[in-house]
Amino acid sequence: MANHSQFGFQDASSPIMEELMQFHDHALMVALAICSLVLYLLALMLTEKLSSSTVDAQEIELVWTILPAAVLIMLALPSLRILYMMDEVNEPDLTLKAIGHQWYWSYEYTDFKDLTFDSYMIPTSDLPLGHFRLLEVDHRVIVPTESKVRVIVTADDVLHSWAVPSLGVKTDAIPGRLNQTSFLASRPGVYYGQCSEICGANHSFMPIVVESTPLANFENWSSLLPS
Amino acid sequence: MAGEGDSEPGKSFKLLGFLDVKNVPCARESVLYGSLGSLVMGLGHFLATSRVRRSYDVAVGGFICTMLGYWFYCRFNLAQQRIRQRMLQEGMKNRILYEGSYLDPEKEQIGSERSDS
Numbered sequence: 001m002a003n004h005s006q007f008g009f010q011d012a013s014s015p016i017m018e019e020l021m022q023f024h025d026h027a028l029m030v031a032l033a034i035c036s037l038v039l040y041l042l043a044l045m046l047t048e049k050l051s052s053s054t055v056d057a058q059e060i061e062l063v064w065t066i067l068p069a070a071v072l073i074m075l076a077l078p079s080l081r082i083l084y085m086m087d088e089v090n091e092p093d094l095t096l097k098a099i100g101h102q103w104y105w106s107y108e109y110t111d112f113k114d115l116t117f118d119s120y121m122i123p124t125s126d127l128p129l130g131h132f133r134l135l136e137v138d139h140r141v142i143v144p145t146e147s148k149v150r151v152i153v154t155a156d157d158v159l160h161s162w163a164v165p166s167l168g169v170k171t172d173a174i175p176g177r178l179n180q181t182s183f184l185a186s187r188p189g190v191y192y193g194q195c196s197e198i199c200g201a202n203h204s205f206m207p208i209v210v211e212s213t214p215l216a217n218f219e220n221w222s223s224l225l226p227s
Numbered sequence: 228m229a230g231e232g233d234s235e236p237g238k239s240f241k242l243l244g245f246l247d248v249k250n251v252p253c254a255r256e257s258v259l260y261g262s263l264g265s266l267v268m269g270l271g272h273f274l275a276t277s278r279v280r281r282s283y284d285v286a287v288g289g290f291i292c293t294m295l296g297y298w299f300y301c302r303f304n305l306a307q308q309r310i311r312q313r314m315l316q317e318g319m320k321n322r323i324l325y326e327g328s329y330l331d332p333e334k335e336q337i338g339s340e341r342s343d344s
Binding site: 032 | 242243245246247251252254257258283287290291294295298302306
């Protein structure tokens with residue numbers, strides 16, 4: 001989860017999120033280069049005498065055509081690479097349905113057994129000591145570690161959005177539509193997210209908690225859960 | 228001793244308020260090499276031509292080109308290193324998993340060496 005006053009990304013827990021963080025660093029470096037140039041040009045304009053003696057602007061025209069093209073190429077190529085990586089079609093090990101309601105999430109594991117449960121936020125008054133306020137839920141989403149998980153997201157009433165920042169996942173939940181996303185949790189852990197589309201009074205109080213656990217523990221959990 | 232000579236974890240130094248040069252890999256070196264390149268190229272141009280304004284332009288251009296050039300080089304090497312780390316991790320995991328079993332490649336190798344001798 002994010003610490004208080006955290007401004008940057010949370011630690012990546014999936015390969016896609018690692019790639020996204022690297023691309024973000026690259027984009028910021030390009031932004032630094034552009035800002036340096038702009039600051040220099042600004043300083044130049046402020047110190048230069050105003051004159052209208054320019055008759056031929058071939059060189060500057062060439063520069064301000066080629067430079068933006070180069071910047072776009074530097075940003076577009078890695079961006080498209082990650083975009084296509086995110087859309088790769090692969091055989092998921094597990095399919096999970098996430099359905100948004102006002103104001104809770106319900107999950108369905110229907111691959112091998114009809115497992116369905118609702119996931120409500122634990123109110124602050126009932127929160128055990130040391131747990132995270134407005135982030136904990138009564139039933140977490142359990143997924144096996146290092147397994148490709150496909151999540152099909154939809155909603156029952158209004159727009160919601162299923163988001164887990166450390167896994168690099170955010171997918172809109174739209175009534176009447178099935179949106180698909182996938183992730184791979186690289187390591188065991190508990191990953192928190194919150195509804196990311198305004199959906200009414202308790203929009204801020206329907207969190208998502210994904211718990212990644214080794215496969216043996218996942219099988220144990222799924223066998224214990226009543227269908 | 229832990230912490231000697233190391234900066235505190237989580238502290239950041241953001242250039243122009245957004246680029247964290249302490250925590251982003253390759254960022255610090257890129258900016259430093261860029262600054263060095265800028266100094267060398269700007270000063271060199273001035274010494275060669277004695278044109279102040281153009282030397283400033285060359286210095287800024289040198290900063291941007293050197294910084295981005297080293298950035299691409301460093302990030303490429305970092306990506307290669309990450310791939311090697313992943314392969315190593317996978318290899319170590321597989322070695323532990325398959326050691327002694329019929330899938331152990333070392334067992335096959337020893338077997339073929341014995342049959343050769």
